[in-house]
Amino acid sequence: MNFIPHSILILAQLPVLYYMFPLTAAISLVYSASRYEDPQAILKKSFRLFMQITVFMLGFLLLLYVLSYKL
């Protein structure tokens, strides 16, 4: 296994990360719907929250990937 950089192994975990998207979408929708009553406001706020969570988590993934490079 030494010839494979360990940081590449993170790619093997990517299929599990796909579950993050429906999970985040459902969480954003339910959270926003519990804050607002107007359907348009719910959809708008939930989309914004979905993007915030996704960008934050992907950013964190990138940070961990960089930190684990050549480990």
Add this chain to the structure above:
Amino acid sequence: MAHKKIYVSPSDSDYVLSLKTPALAAFLSWLIPGAGQMYQGRTFKGVLFCICILGMFFCGVQMGEGRPVYCYYEMNADRMDNQNGSARRFRNYGYISQFLVGLPALPAIVQTKRFDSPSNTNELDGPVDVDFAGVLLGGEDGQIQKITGAINLKQSAGVRGPEIEGRFLGALQSSGESIDLELRENNFNEGGSLGRKISADPKRYISLEVAKVVKGPEGLGSSLQGTIPRPFHNWYQVPLQDPQLQDMNARLGKRWELAMVFTWIAGLLNILVIWDAYEGPAYDFHPQSIENENEHSPHSSQSETPNQETELKKKPPVSKVKL
């Protein structure tokens, strides 16, 4: 005096929301996510909650092959160094959040009672005629022969109690040669001939002795082992036993953990839904009146008692809707 909560939008005073009977709505939202909102006439939110929470819950159930919802699990005695030799039982604390999803998680409580009942034995309820997949052991050259086909089982009164006998009609997987076997209970089988009636596995273990080879090649095995299907209501949300738990972890790995996380998050999100049914949305509206004999329009709230009016004036709108 009717207890009704009326909420008014701070941005549009004509936009009035009545929560009807909040306690009933909250109960309905626990029972079926979104049902409370539908009862209050908030159809969009009701449908949204129902799809998101039930979708997430059943997605988790599907990922965990129908087994991530259970009240407790059992560990084998040898693994836990238990002196008395019986399996030790542990609570599944994750069930607390699964319970918050309501009706879809309630079968686990019923199944726990059924699993513990004395009627959950290794006996047959009645004659069965089902598909069978398994192996024949103890042949001439000691090889294991895979077989598939149909098995017919019935229970009869034996010398030492009820005994299972049956017939297998199928074929050898290797050669495709058809076989017909008469089967009887193996009294020396320590594990029993048949798995328990209720257990958290869609397949029921079976082990029988070949009493007579009616049709088949020479040198067939003397013992038949395999599984028969267990009815859905006899395995769904039943407490897990150690081998089943280990099997799920080994085969599904992270997917098994994710399956449980999905069901937990669904339950935790339902707290927000229950609260929304009881108190209304957090930002769009603020309470106009708490106890009224009839539903008031926002304009009629001016006729309320001075105390209530003062309280309302003191309470600023929590937030405004920004579209």
